[in-house]
Amino acid sequence: MTAADPPRDRPSLLGDCVHCGFCLPTCPTYVLWGEEMDSPRGRIHLMAQREEGAPLSPEMAGHFDACLGCMACVTACPSGVQYDRLIEMTRAEVEAEHPRPLREKLLREAVFRLFPYRRRLRAVRGPLRLYQRSGLPALVRRSGVLERISPSLAAMERLAPPLGPAPRLPERVAARGTRRATVGMLTGCVQGEFFPGVNAATARVLALEGCDVVIPRDQGCCGALSLHSGRAEEAAAFARATIAAFEAVDVVVVNSAGCGSSMKDYADVLADDPAWARRAAALSAKTRDFAEFVDELGPRAERHPLPVTVAYHDACHLSHAQKIRSQPRRLLAGIPELAVREIADPDVCCGSAGTYNLFQPEAAARLGDRKAGSVRATDAELLVAANPGCSMQIATALRRQGADIAVAHTAQVLDASLRGLGRGALVGSDSSTDN
Amino acid sequence: MGTPLDRLAARFTALLGRDSVIDDPVRLRTYECDGLTTHRASPGLVVLPETAEDVAAVVRDCVAAGVPYVARGSGTGLSGGALPRTDGVLIVTARMRRILEIDIPNQRAVVEPGVINLDVTRAVRPYGYYFAPDPSSQQICSVGGNVAENSGGAHCLKYGFTAHHVLSCEVVTPDGEIVELGEGPGYDLLGVFVGAEGTLGITTKITVRLTRVPETVQTLLAAFTSIEAGGTAVSAIIGAGVVPAAIEMMDALSIEAAEAAVGCGYPEGAAAVLIVELDGPASEVAHQFAEVERLCRDAGAFEVRIAADDAERALIWTGRKSAFAAVGRISPAYLVQDGVIPRTALPRVLARIDALSAASGVRVANVFHAGDGNLHPLVLFDDAEEGAAERAEEVSGAILDLCVEHGGSITGEHGVGVDKARYMPRMFTDTDLDTMQMVRCGFDPAGLCNPGKVFPTPRLCGEVPGVKKGPHPLVAEGKAELF
Numbered sequence: 024m025t026a027a028d029p030p031r032d033r034p035s036l037l038g039d040c041v042h043c044g045f046c047l048p049t050c051p052t053y054v055l056w057g058e059e060m061d062s063p064r065g066r067i068h069l070m071a072q073r074e075e076g077a078p079l080s081p082e083m084a085g086h087f088d089a090c091l092g093c094m095a096c097v098t099a100c101p102s103g104v105q106y107d108r109l110i111e112m113t114r115a116e117v118e119a120e121h122p123r124p125l126r127e128k129l130l131r132e133a134v135f136r137l138f139p140y141r142r143r144l145r146a147v148r149g150p151l152r153l154y155q156r157s158g159l160p161a162l163v164r165r166s167g168v169l170e171r172i173s174p175s176l177a178a179m180e181r182l183a184p185p186l187g188p189a190p191r192l193p194e195r196v197a198a199r200g201t202r203r204a205t206v207g208m209l210t211g212c213v214q215g216e217f218f219p220g221v222n223a224a225t226a227r228v229l230a231l232e233g234c235d236v237v238i239p240r241d242q243g244c245c246g247a248l249s250l251h252s253g254r255a256e257e258a259a260a261f262a263r264a265t266i267a268a269f270e271a272v273d274v275v276v277v278n279s280a281g282c283g284s285s286m287k288d289y290a291d292v293l294a295d296d297p298a299w300a301r302r303a304a305a306l307s308a309k310t311r312d313f314a315e316f317v318d319e320l321g322p323r324a325e326r327h328p329l330p331v332t333v334a335y336h337d338a339c340h341l342s343h344a345q346k347i348r349s350q351p352r353r354l355l356a357g358i359p360e361l362a363v364r365e366i367a368d369p370d371v372c373c374g375s376a377g378t379y380n381l382f383q384p385e386a387a388a389r390l391g392d393r394k395a396g397s398v399r400a401t402d403a404e405l406l407v408a409a410n411p412g413c414s415m416q417i418a419t420a421l422r423r424q425g426a427d428i429a430v431a432h433t434a435q436v437l438d439a440s441l442r443g444l445g446r447g448a449l450v451g452s453d454s455s456t457d458n
Numbered sequence: 459m460g461t462p463l464d465r466l467a468a469r470f471t472a473l474l475g476r477d478s479v480i481d482d483p484v485r486l487r488t489y490e491c492d493g494l495t496t497h498r499a500s501p502g503l504v505v506l507p508e509t510a511e512d513v514a515a516v517v518r519d520c521v522a523a524g525v526p527y528v529a530r531g532s533g534t535g536l537s538g539g540a541l542p543r544t545d546g547v548l549i550v551t552a553r554m555r556r557i558l559e560i561d562i563p564n565q566r567a568v569v570e571p572g573v574i575n576l577d578v579t580r581a582v583r584p585y586g587y588y589f590a591p592d593p594s595s596q597q598i599c600s601v602g603g604n605v606a607e608n609s610g611g612a613h614c615l616k617y618g619f620t621a622h623h624v625l626s627c628e629v630v631t632p633d634g635e636i637v638e639l640g641e642g643p644g645y646d647l648l649g650v651f652v653g654a655e656g657t658l659g660i661t662t663k664i665t666v667r668l669t670r671v672p673e674t675v676q677t678l679l680a681a682f683t684s685i686e687a688g689g690t691a692v693s694a695i696i697g698a699g700v701v702p703a704a705i706e707m708m709d710a711l712s713i714e715a716a717e718a719a720v721g722c723g724y725p726e727g728a729a730a731v732l733i734v735e736l737d738g739p740a741s742e743v744a745h746q747f748a749e750v751e752r753l754c755r756d757a758g759a760f761e762v763r764i765a766a767d768d769a770e771r772a773l774i775w776t777g778r779k780s781a782f783a784a785v786g787r788i789s790p791a792y793l794v795q796d797g798v799i800p801r802t803a804l805p806r807v808l809a810r811i812d813a814l815s816a817a818s819g820v821r822v823a824n825v826f827h828a829g830d831g832n833l834h835p836l837v838l839f840d841d842a843e844e845g846a847a848e849r850a851e852e853v854s855g856a857i858l859d860l861c862v863e864h865g866g867s868i869t870g871e872h873g874v875g876v877d878k879a880r881y882m883p884r885m886f887t888d889t890d891l892d893t894m895q896m897v898r899c900g901f902d903p904a905g906l907c908n909p910g911k912v913f914p915t916p917r918l919c920g921e922v923p924g925v926k927k928g929p930h931p932l933v934a935e936g937k938a939e940l941f
Contacts, residue, residue: 042495044534044598057552065488101783
């Protein structure tokens with residue numbers, strides 16, 4: 024089952040499942056509800072019922088919608104079932120055939136017209152920052168008014184991280200010392216607008232490690248949200264634009280797990296498009312996650328001591344989709360005086376899962392609480408995650424539990440060590456998620 | 459008022475809540491089979507109770523309505539033991555998954571039936587203990603299911619089956635009573651219950667024994683040019699008085715499959731590999747390990763690899779543990795068989811399986827727990843080919859005949875369930891089977907608790923075999939009474 028195999032249709036992919044159930048304990052919704060139809064094995068069974076001609080009932084669509092797409096089942100499966108391909112095909116079918124209630128339709132449209140567009144996100148940043156600085160958030164949360172209008176809206180309000188100023192990155196950041204590589208950098212939509220500090224840290228670390236960093240101005244959304252939600256055509260359009268934006272560089276470094284994973288999938292997304300298939304495959308081949316790339320490059324800049332205890336969170340789109348687990352841990356462990364703690368049940372998703380915490384706020388909140396509990400059990404002072412969605416989701420759950428644990432990206436931790444900023448930069452009382 | 463099932467659905471909804479009752483056909487069908495997909499039946503109703511009281515109430519309502527019911531844990535069984543009834547209720551214990559108590563000084567833990575086997579070990583590992591039964595599905599199978607099937611695993615040669623690690627069970631009996639079956643004076647009812655494949659009641663709370671993690675574990679992989687040589691090594695090791703934690707054997711075809719799936723890198727040209735694991739106090743293990751290595755070489759092993767650390771040990775085991783699923787890579791479909799033979803008959807039975815395979819053209823890969831003679835032949839076929847499944851089924855059945863013929867059994871650890879009920883008469887006489895069913899009737903007079911499993915011809919209570927000829931002499935004499 025290598026990438027060289029011809030694309031397979033759904034019946035053939037479904038045939039790989041032997042119904043052994045090894046996927047069940049890693050599935051977040053099975054962990055929550057203990058129901059067969061909300062497990063990968065059950066969803067595969069539902070897909071098989073579709074193949075036999077069963078109509079796509081609202082109940083069935085509900086079970087597909089409830090899947091987080093975390094891909095933990097793909098890691099767990101001994102038979103090599105490509106659930107990622109299966110759920111993608113099925114989601115596209117749900118989008119095409121399942122009539123959603125008006126309210127849900129409007130919400131989905133709003134999300135897909137806002138998040139993938141940096142300019143639109145930037146437009147909401149200002150008002151959101153004002154709102155956060157006013158006394159309103161406490162009042163709104165206490166009143167539960169948003170919850171009554173729409174639980175999804177309430178989830179969005181809670182999830183938004185505290186915003187600071189968002190400085191623009193230059194188009195080129197020069198390597199310090201002898202140049203070892205020239206890399207392109209994806210700034211992302213949510214990462215760029217909600218976590219500008221992460222992008223700045225990423226660029227600095229790359230430069231300090233001897234890379235010329237190219238940050239094309241004309242880059243847009245990578246299409247991850249659309250791809251993982253069954254909006255195939257929209258995803259393909261985003262993919263083409265991203266491929267064009269990065270054609271000039273040999274490596275594209277991505278600091279958001281969801282984006283990196285979708286870019287590595289471009290080869291599949293555009294496989295049937297003769298004009299783009301080769302270019303897509305080339306972009307997929309040169310895409311690297313931040314930790315993957317820096318680890319591969321090897322350390323050159325001096326690591327200054329950082330006496331902090333951190334808990335490392337495996338983002339699903341990093342660990343399951345990109346199989347990147349050891350690299351970020353190695354980078355963290357390479358920092359003097361820094362201790363890395365493991366979080367229990369690392370394979371189970373935090374509930375963020377792209378748009379999941381917006382469309383399925385209740386399940387997402389329960390998963391967030393579980394993850395926050397596991398994070399707190401490590402007694403770490405700092406949670407490190409490499410995906411903006413995870414950072415917002417777990418930070419929100421920690422806040423809900425009244426836990427005082429700071430959250431940072433792997434790049435921010437490395438940046439603090441390379442620049443000798445000390446622990447105060449990460450866990451100081453004035454630290455915020457986008458420092 | 460609708461059918462009895464409609465009425466039960468309404469009652470259970472009132473009792474357990476809407477989220478705990480499944481009654482629409484599409485959702486129900488996802489429960490139509492467990493780990494054995496060749497038998498399917500969509501349940502009439504599914505309930506997901508969370509307490510013993512709820513289970514008892516559901517059972518009482520089923521009995522009152524004369525509706526059969528079946529318990530199911532994680533749905534990983536390989537004999538169709540949890541196959542639902544289309545006219546019945548499926549009671550799923552997946553939401554009863556709390557570990558209620560961990561009592562390290564007394565080496566026990568109390569768990570609900572839906573708790574996953576490996577989660578027990580995870581919970582007590584920090585204290586230096588583990589739950590010994592380790593079926594290959596331990597990462598998902600439930601402890602309740604382990605109790606029903608009396609599950610074993612690769613290490614049961616030394617540590618025994620689930621029965622040896624269960625101290626007591628709280629059980630909802632088929633009359634809906636909650637009772638405690640434990641060790642103590644009187645009949646060993648716990649012994650009767652464990653392994654009864656869910657036909658005598660539903661366990662709702664299990665007290666399990668915890669085992670101390672051994673001081674040392676040593677693992678070796680020995681490669682042989684023939685199955686016979688491997689079999690000789692197994693007999694020699696056991697004959698020398700060594701009790702390994704596990705002795706596993708794989709033949710050439712299963713090695714090929716494992717290589718294709720996980721690239722385990724077993725020695726090239728091996729017709730059989732043997733995995734031997736010893737555990738216990740360091741000095742004892744060191745002494746015995748040297749002996750095992752010598753015995754393997756004496757039996758003709760052309761290569762012996764010793765795992766230097768946990769990572770190398772995991773690599774050795776990867777090939778073996780992936781074998782079942784891996785066979786999917788060399789064949790579109792396959793049947794997993796489970797039979798037992800005396801250890802000494804291994805080379806003879808394998809030669810006969812070879813002959814069967816050659817005569818029928820059906821390929822058979824062999825994986826065994828060689829230490830206790832538990833065979834897992836994997837019968838390969840192409841489900842797209844007309845009649846292939848039937849031919850595979852025939853070969854699979856003939857292998858069981860071979861097991862019985864050589865003094866073995868039709869199942870080692872997967873259970874009889876619905877799949878092997880028809881083979882029971884090959885091992886037991888009618889009288890044997892009737893006697894077993896009388897025990898069953900003692901627990902389940904209405905015959906509603908997981909009916910249709912284990913026995914080829916179900917009997918109802920009161921349907922005593924043989925002709926009744928007046929009262930029993932002891933009753934007539936006034937020395938005994940019937941009640």
